[in-house]
Amino acid sequence: MIEDLKTFQTYLKFFPEPEFREELVKYGQVNSFKKGDIIVRDGQYVKFLPIVLKGAIRVYQQKEDREILLYYVRAEETCTMSLAAAYFNNKSSSHGVVTEPTEVLIFPADLIYQWQSKYPSWNKYVIHMFRRRYDELINSFEGIVFDHIPDRVWDYLKRAPLNTENHIHISHQQLAHELGTTRVVISRILKQFEKEKKIKLFRGYIELK
Amino acid sequence: MIEDLKTFQTYLKFFPEPEFREELVKYGQVNSFKKGDIIVRDGQYVKFLPIVLKGAIRVYQQKEDREILLYYVRAEETCTMSLAAAYFNNKSSSHGVVTEPTEVLIFPADLIYQWQSKYPSWNKYVIHMFRRRYDELINSFEGIVFDHIPDRVWDYLKRAPLNTENHIHISHQQLAHELGTTRVVISRILKQFEKEKKIKLFRGYIELK
DNA sequence: TGATGACGGTATCAAAAGATACATAACCAA
């Protein structure tokens, strides 16, 4: 718990008001999740507001057989879809799934009504998050409209988290899924990159050069 | 001016607090614009917050030679990009252009800091607007990712404002622009629709059947 | 009335991406 609080103190630099910090400690609860855990499901009411301390939550929408990636909630961030749903007492229209070991700070959703009147930093944080999510979506949007798939793949590889060996652990299938295309297309493109000596392909991972 | 106030009263049903309404009357200023007027420009600081009373503002981003449509600000709505920019005292990253005769209620941007502490309905409105813009973008996004252009054209025609004669006044060029493709592609698709008896083509407008 | 420019129709060609099919290799659990 002390460990958690330390993490917590480090991360929540957005909220300077002392009373606010007290409230955060008082009402917040740190939960740990492992890869694959589901945080929210489409159709559920949202009663809690999450702020990620460590790790990542993948937020996406599902319609029929197709899936659309909205964003990843990473450290210091909150999930704007949850926030809006909680605010208006709507059911969630998105899924949230943990993609790596993750710690989340959880608050009863009702608190936000009080916070927004009492703590300016909260409003600032909320608007900042909405704005950022919006910009992220615009970026993906642009990518899809204007860039060819090879560019988008390359972009993905450059941004992807690397381990110390310059390895990206992802399968062609997953990559295709993230970019909204098919495995064959990705394999074709990656092979081309390999020919151009940009990467080296292995089973289960890609080495960036 | 009385006319304006009446319009104003009708539209601002979102804000029930009497003191808030007083403030709105006190600080708000009604401006009229005509088609083609520019409300915000990329790179400008945003000092005023607009709420549209009547008409529409087209908000888009421009990068190099390409353009990306974000949304139209219509009656009762505000421009979330302006709001966020004003809030953080950033330059606007978008353009806002009036597309039809439009009346806009304009407020000094500083007021929002006070409003968000004093008037819960304001926060509700803001979060609602952000959420809606986000959903709109997701929709366009889905359209582009999953639908073929003919579907998107058809979708556009169904949503477009009709006059009493079932006519949509738009040129192929404009339509292509809105959907992010080229005139030839649109002409080709529309011609096909005409063959299928879904529409009838005229110079400058399209008749829906 | 004649020049000009916006609008729309259509043909041809090329590029990008998806669909399908099949083969091979690595991994893993029984």
Add this chain to the structure above:
DNA sequence: TTGGTTATGTATCTTTTGATACCGTCATCA
């Protein structure tokens, strides 16, 4: 080890979309 599953490589074909070019029509205005 063996058989099933997952990951990857690759060829072929089709569809969709974009690019380009050229033409006719309509509206407007000097």
